[in-house]
Amino acid sequence: MVADYVFYNGEVITVDANNSIVDSVAIKENRILAVGEFESLQQFIGEETKQIDLDGRSLLPGFNDAHLHLVYYGVNQLAISCKSPEQTSVETLLNALKEKAKVTPPGRWIRAWGFNENTVTEQRYPTLEELNAVSIEHPILISRTCGHISILNQTALNLANIDEHTPDPQGGVIEKDSNGKLTGRLIEAASMQIAEIATYSEDELKEGIKIANEHFLKTGITSVGEAGTFGSESFRTLQLAIQQGLLQIRVYALLGSLTDSKDFSEKIIASGVVTGTGNEWFRLGPVKLFTDGSSTGPTIATREGYTSDPENHGILYYSEEEIYNVLGVAHKLGYQITVHAQGDKAIEMYLNVVERALKEHPRDNHRHRIEHAGISTPDIQDRIKELGMVPIPNPPFHYEFGESYIRNYGERVNYMYPARDFIDKGIIAAAGSDSPVTDYPPLLGIHTAVNRKSKNGVDIGAEQAVEVLEAIKMYTWNGAYASFEEEIKGSIEPGKLADIIILNGSILKEDKTRIKDLQIDATIVDGKIAFERNTNTIGGVVHEVH
Structure with missing residues (x-):
C-alpha cells in the first residue's frame, strides 16, 4: 500500500481511546492508512506519495459541529x-x-x-x-x-x-x-x-448552502448535525446539494423543522424511514421537537423564576403528554429521539418522557439526545447519565451571551452547558455552535470551553471549564458518537475516513487564552483538499469532492 499523502513532523492529535499524540499520518484515497511516528510510516511512501512537513503544527480530525443550522x-x-x-x-x-x-x-x-x-x-x-x-x-x-x-x-x-x-x-x-x-x-x-410565509426559492436555498459550505470548511468543519431546516422543501434541497456536489460537508440530519417541528416529525415517522438511513455523506438522525425557548430571549422554561424577573418561568411548546405522543412512538419504532430543551423544567419534562419510553419499550444503545441541555443541575445530570443520553451543549454561547446569563439566571449559570460535570460523570457530550445563533468556528468553541469567559473577559461558571484535549474530543469523536458514526470518523485511526484539518500552529502549546486566534491552514474531506489557506500548506489545488 502506497500512501497518497504522508503528513510528518507535526502534532497529530488522534483523539483515539488513549488520546495518543504522534508526529505523522498517512492517507490513501479517502481513508487513513497509518498513524504513528514518521519512521514507522516509511513503508507507505512511494514515488507518487506527497510528503507534507507539518513543521510542528497540529493535525486533528475534522471538526464535527453536532448542532447547527447549515441551511x-x-x-x-x-x-x-x-x-x-x-x-x-x-x-x-x-x-x-x-x-x-x-x-x-x-x-x-x-x-x-x-x-x-x-x-x-x-x-x-x-x-x-x-x-x-x-x-x-x-x-x-x-x-x-x-x-x-x-x-x-x-x-x-x-x-x-x-x-x-x-x-x-x-x-x-x-x-x-x-x-x-x-x-x-x-x-x-x-x-x-x-417561516411558513417568508419562504425561500430553491435558488436562494442552493446559494445559501454553497455559502455555508465555503464558510464552514474554512474553519475546519467537516461534519455537522443539521439541527433543522425550513420544512420539506429545504430538507429536500439540502439532500440534492450533496448529490450535486454543492456541499462537501457530511450531514447528520435531525428530523425536525424550524416551522412546525411536530407536524414535520410526524410525517417523517409516517414515511417509514428511520434513524441511520443514508450513507457517509448524508444520514437521517433523530426525530426532534422544540420544548421551550431561547436562553438569551430569555424564554426558556425554568423550575424557578428568572433572576431578572422572578414571575417569569419561560415558555413551553407542548405538554409532557404531547411530547410523549410523538417521541414515545418514535422510540418504540426504533428512532433516536431528541428535543430542543434549554431550561431545567423543559429538560426534566423530556427526561420523564424518555424514562417512560424506555420502561415501556426497553432498548440498549439508543443514544437519545438533548439539544442544548442548557440548565443541567446535578439532579438532571444524574438522570442523563442513568438514562444513557447524549447532551449537546453549546460552548460558544458563553462567549457572546455570558453576561445575559448571569443577569437572567444568577447562580444557575454554574450549571449552564456544564461540560466539566458531564465529563466527570462519564456522560458523552458533543459540542455544537447552534449557528447562526452564535459564531460557528470550532476553535472559538474550544477556546470558550477551556476558558469559560465571555468576550468581555467575565467568568461564566468558571468551574465548568475543561482541558484542551477534552474540548477537542467534544468537537470530534463525541460528535461522531452522537450520530452512531464513531467507527468511521471522529478520530485519526487506520481505516477511518480521511477527514482531517491542519492548524497554523500547535493548539497544545498555544496559550489557552489565544486558542480562538489560531487558524485553519487546510481542511481535507474524504482524502481531498476542500480548503487551503494558501498554496504553501499542501501545495495543491482545491478539488471538488464529488
Missing part, C-alpha cells in the same frame, strides 16, 4: 446581518433596511438577522411604526439572534393573516401593547410559524 445560516448570508460591525443601533439597522428596499422589487421580502436588543445603542427592538416607515411595499422580517423572536412590519403581518384578534398559538406569543395593538413582535411558536 438557516446560509440563507441568512443573503440578508442584512445585524452582527456586522457597522450595525450598532436601531437607527443604523433602519437605514440599512431602507437601502435594501431601494434595490428590492416591491412584494419581495426584506430580511435582517442576528438582532440583539441588548447590544444596540437604544437597548430596544425596532417598532412596528419604524418598520412601516421603511417600507409598506415590502414585507420586512427581522430575526433576533436566538432565532426564536422576530419583528415584522404591517405588510408582513398582513401576509401572515395576523391582526389584533389573532389568538396566540400554542407555545407562542403575538405581542400586543397595553392598548391591545400589535407591536410587530412574534415570540417562539408565533415566530417559528412566520
Whole structure:
C-alpha cells in the first residue's frame, strides 16, 4: 500500500481511546492508512506519495459541529446581518433596511438577522411604526439572534393573516401593547410559524448552502448535525446539494423543522424511514421537537423564576403528554429521539418522557439526545447519565451571551452547558455552535470551553471549564458518537475516513487564552483538499469532492 499523502513532523492529535499524540499520518484515497511516528510510516511512501512537513503544527480530525443550522445560516448570508460591525443601533439597522428596499422589487421580502436588543445603542427592538416607515411595499422580517423572536412590519403581518384578534398559538406569543395593538413582535411558536410565509426559492436555498459550505470548511468543519431546516422543501434541497456536489460537508440530519417541528416529525415517522438511513455523506438522525425557548430571549422554561424577573418561568411548546405522543412512538419504532430543551423544567419534562419510553419499550444503545441541555443541575445530570443520553451543549454561547446569563439566571449559570460535570460523570457530550445563533468556528468553541469567559473577559461558571484535549474530543469523536458514526470518523485511526484539518500552529502549546486566534491552514474531506489557506500548506489545488 502506497500512501497518497504522508503528513510528518507535526502534532497529530488522534483523539483515539488513549488520546495518543504522534508526529505523522498517512492517507490513501479517502481513508487513513497509518498513524504513528514518521519512521514507522516509511513503508507507505512511494514515488507518487506527497510528503507534507507539518513543521510542528497540529493535525486533528475534522471538526464535527453536532448542532447547527447549515441551511438557516446560509440563507441568512443573503440578508442584512445585524452582527456586522457597522450595525450598532436601531437607527443604523433602519437605514440599512431602507437601502435594501431601494434595490428590492416591491412584494419581495426584506430580511435582517442576528438582532440583539441588548447590544444596540437604544437597548430596544425596532417598532412596528419604524418598520412601516421603511417600507409598506415590502414585507420586512427581522430575526433576533436566538432565532426564536422576530419583528415584522404591517405588510408582513398582513401576509401572515395576523391582526389584533389573532389568538396566540400554542407555545407562542403575538405581542400586543397595553392598548391591545400589535407591536410587530412574534415570540417562539408565533415566530417559528412566520417561516411558513417568508419562504425561500430553491435558488436562494442552493446559494445559501454553497455559502455555508465555503464558510464552514474554512474553519475546519467537516461534519455537522443539521439541527433543522425550513420544512420539506429545504430538507429536500439540502439532500440534492450533496448529490450535486454543492456541499462537501457530511450531514447528520435531525428530523425536525424550524416551522412546525411536530407536524414535520410526524410525517417523517409516517414515511417509514428511520434513524441511520443514508450513507457517509448524508444520514437521517433523530426525530426532534422544540420544548421551550431561547436562553438569551430569555424564554426558556425554568423550575424557578428568572433572576431578572422572578414571575417569569419561560415558555413551553407542548405538554409532557404531547411530547410523549410523538417521541414515545418514535422510540418504540426504533428512532433516536431528541428535543430542543434549554431550561431545567423543559429538560426534566423530556427526561420523564424518555424514562417512560424506555420502561415501556426497553432498548440498549439508543443514544437519545438533548439539544442544548442548557440548565443541567446535578439532579438532571444524574438522570442523563442513568438514562444513557447524549447532551449537546453549546460552548460558544458563553462567549457572546455570558453576561445575559448571569443577569437572567444568577447562580444557575454554574450549571449552564456544564461540560466539566458531564465529563466527570462519564456522560458523552458533543459540542455544537447552534449557528447562526452564535459564531460557528470550532476553535472559538474550544477556546470558550477551556476558558469559560465571555468576550468581555467575565467568568461564566468558571468551574465548568475543561482541558484542551477534552474540548477537542467534544468537537470530534463525541460528535461522531452522537450520530452512531464513531467507527468511521471522529478520530485519526487506520481505516477511518480521511477527514482531517491542519492548524497554523500547535493548539497544545498555544496559550489557552489565544486558542480562538489560531487558524485553519487546510481542511481535507474524504482524502481531498476542500480548503487551503494558501498554496504553501499542501501545495495543491482545491478539488471538488464529488
